Amino acid sequence: MYLKYFGLAETPFSITPDPTFIYxxxxxxxxxxxxxxxxxxxxxxxxxxxxxxxxxxxxxxxxxxxxxxxxxxxxxxxxxxxxxxxxxxxxxxxxxxxxxxxxxxxxxxxxxxxxxxxxxxxxxxxxxxxxxxxxxxxxxxxxxxxxxxxxxxxxxxxxxxxxxxxxxxxxxxxxxxxxxxxxxxxxxxxxxAPLDREETGHYVAHRLEVAGANRNLFSRAGLNALYQRSGGVPRLINIIADRALAGAYARERERGDARLVHAAADEVQLGEPGVHRSRWPWLAAAAVLVGIALAVSWQATRQGTPPGPSVATVEPVTMPDTQAPEPALPAQENITAGDAQAAPRAVTEITDEWLLAASAAAWPSLATAWGRPADAALVQASCRGQEGLGYACVREQGTWSRILQIGLPVIIELEGNAATPVMLAGIDGDTLLTGSGERISRQALESRWFGSFLVAWPQASAWPRQVSAGDSGPVVDRLMAMAALADTPYRGAPGFGPEFEAWLRDFQRRHGLDVDGIVGPRTLLYLMRFSIEQPRLDTGFVSGA
Incomplete structure (x- = not known):
């Protein structure tokens, strides 16, 4: 779009890893x-x-x-x-x-x-x-x-x-x-490590020169803003610089100045929180939405009806006489203001006493996260292999990144004389949040955790153990709705036919699952996580504090 305007032979800030542009x-x-x-x-x-x-x-x-x-x-x-x-x-x-x-x-x-x-x-x-x-x-x-x-x-x-x-x-x-x-x-x-301020300027000049520019297309203030908003990360530099040059072209400017760089960073949502005025309308709108949500919840409480499940755009599927089985539609219980505002307690040492208390609180905390505090024993029994209790449970093996990818509260199993369950409610940088509201460092658990964790969720007892090609009915309709919200949404023909099976196999391959084209418990977990709004793994309790 702006190549001819600036006299460039090719796009200087593509995010494709092209060795020609390497700096x-x-x-x-x-x-x-x-x-x-x-x-x-x-x-x-x-x-x-x-x-x-x-x-x-x-x-x-x-x-x-x-x-x-x-x-x-x-x-x-x-x-x-x-x-x-x-x-x-x-x-x-x-x-x-x-x-x-x-x-x-x-x-x-x-x-x-x-x-x-x-x-x-x-x-x-x-x-x-x-x-x-x-x-x-x-x-x-x-x-x-x-x-x-x-x-x-x-x-x-x-x-x-x-x-x-x-x-x-x-x-x-x-x-x-x-x-x-x-x-x-x-x-x-x-x-x-990322580039420093001086290297960021050299990086931009180098890419412009390779693309055919005969001058620097950013002012000194623009380069400073580019470093400030990107943190010296080359990919972010490319994204912001590309948008800034497009803005300069649209406004017929000769260079990308600081204002254009900040506007470009705001557009791609890469700026520091609260720096630019353009964000305040969004914050105001968010505050209004929160106020409406609290009012609705208060009104529902007065009428004796707990707030319904918060599952994004996935509507319940009904059968002629009964409610269709749904893998994750928990009824959310009201949480008191005191519980919500309680300050997390800091734990500096993992002692035997702490492990004992954390183990005792693990299953009740997970059940409460799903809005069903009375079901702690049912959740625990489901994770021990019992079926028909209204819950599904999957054992996974991975890293903290794997837990972040799933995005739901989990039970991590610490090694010792016996496996010790600890409910993990959040991960924010190097800090973990337990189900009891305690903050601990990841390093404190590294020597005790070898990657085993459990993910449990409410699931109707009529939900089949697996769903495969040729199946039909409300369960398949439900899967179609989940697939439409996945990271790579399914946009093909409805029903569990060859087209959906091919999409499912690709989905399984990308997420490290068994590539069998069948929706079993693990595949169901990775499918439905996109449609669950509450509960979610908390990833902002430190940075957002």
């Missing part, structure tokens, strides 16, 4: 050196770990690396690690162009064929490297499978080098005790 700050040069070390002999068959916040340029560095490797270096690039161990092996083999016909689904057969390939490459003097992007999303099982691949070796040499790229959560993941064998094999680590 190597001091930090990026050091990170790049670590990656080159990983594909060279220095890696010695171990792991190279590169972490950084979202948008700092990890993937761009990876693409630049792939352009510089020698012809005798074979690289498998895994961009979506949300796979089970066997799928991970299949993806690696496919990236290396290994024929796996007849070996799919068998970990042993896949490893055998990979080993033959690695030996052949080694005999010809080549090297093989596996690069896993977004590695913080790897399950512990998949990480263990990847670790075992480093055991493929000759008498003198390791046959495979593995590079893990991920967000800061990857560092937390690798600190877990059950992954210590993998952590011990990391031969190089680097954390990529």
């Amino acid at each position: 190597l700050s001091r930090r990026h040069r050091e990170a790049f050196a670590h990656l080159l070390y990983g594909v060279g002999q220095g890696g010695s068959g171990g792991f190279v770990q590169l972490t950084g916040e979202v948008g700092t340029g990890k993937t761009t560095l990876c693409r630049a690396l792939l352009e510089q490797v020698s012809e005798d270096t074979h690289v498998a690039l895994v961009l979506n690690p949300l796979m089970n161990p066997v799928e991970m092996l299949e993806a690696i083999c496919e990236e290396l162009a290994i024929d796996i016909d007849g070996a799919r689904g068998s970990a042993k057969s896949l490893v055998d064929r990979l080993n033959v390939f690695l030996l052949d490459v080694h005999e010809r003097g080549g090297r093989t490297v596996v690069v896993i992007d977004e590695a913080q999303n790897l399950s512990p099982e998949s990480l263990e499978q990847v670790r075992l691949l480093t055991n493929l070796e000759t008498r003198k040499d390791k046959l495979l080098q593995i590079i893990l790229l991920g967000q800061p959560e990857l560092r937390e993941l690798l600190q877990r005790r059950d992954l210590r064998q993998l952590a011990q094999r990391i031969t190089a680590r680097y954390h990529l």
Whole structure:
């Protein structure tokens, strides 16, 4: 839109990781050196770990690396690690162009064929490297499978080098005790930080020059504002700068000044809270909506009727004579003002007494979160395998990021002489909020939590154990409504036909579920989480305090 106006040959601030535009700050040069070390002999068959916040340029560095490797270096690039161990092996083999016909689904057969390939490459003097992007999303099982691949070796040499790229959560993941064998094999680590103020100016100038600009299209004040609003994160710089230049073009300005940059940041909702006047109308509107909600809740209480469930746009489905089974439509109980305003208590030490109290409060707290405080025993029994009690329960294994992804209150199981349940109501940075309203640090629980947690929710006893292709009726209609609210909404033909099954398999693959095209308890959990408004995992009790 603005290319001709500014005399540009191509878009300077695309968020696509294009190595042509790569700007190597001091930090990026050091990170790049670590990656080159990983594909060279220095890696010695171990792991190279590169972490950084979202948008700092990890993937761009990876693409630049792939352009510089020698012809005798074979690289498998895994961009979506949300796979089970066997799928991970299949993806690696496919990236290396290994024929796996007849070996799919068998970990042993896949490893055998990979080993033959690695030996052949080694005999010809080549090297093989596996690069896993977004590695913080790897399950512990998949990480263990990847670790075992480093055991493929000759008498003198390791046959495979593995590079893990991920967000800061990857560092937390690798600190877990059950992954210590993998952590011990990391031969190089680097954390990529955002750009500083001076580097941000150089970054913008570099991208403009590559795009064909013969002058800087941002004023000094505009560059300062760009750094202020982006925090030096390259992806955010690109998004804001692109919108600012579009604004300059629309207003026939020669440069992006501070006002245009702030307006662009406001437009993409990247600014600091409360800085700009344009946000106050939204805050006022939010206050009005909150007031209306409180009035409705108060009126319902006076009439003896508790507020109904808060599930976004998913209407109850009725059968001719009975209410259709719904997986998550809890009746919300009234919460007193005193409960809502109680200040969380700070816990500085995890003692045996605290663990005992937290364990006793876990199930009542989870039941209360769903608005059913009298059902604590039913929720607990459902998570122990009993059915027909009005609740469903799924046991998951993952990281704090996995819990954040689900976005619902959970029961984490701490290890000790026996598994100790603790209700987790919120995660905000390095602080956790328990169901009892206590704030504790994540580090306080790291040595006791190995990734096991439980997610339970109210579910009608008539809801089937699984729903598959060919099924019909209100249950399938309900699934269609959930799928329409998913992160990648389903817009295809109604009913559980081939089109929905294909969409479902892709959904399962992206979320690290078993790719079977069947809606069982786990798939149902990941589907319905988008439609549940309350309860939600609290992620703003510290920053919003």
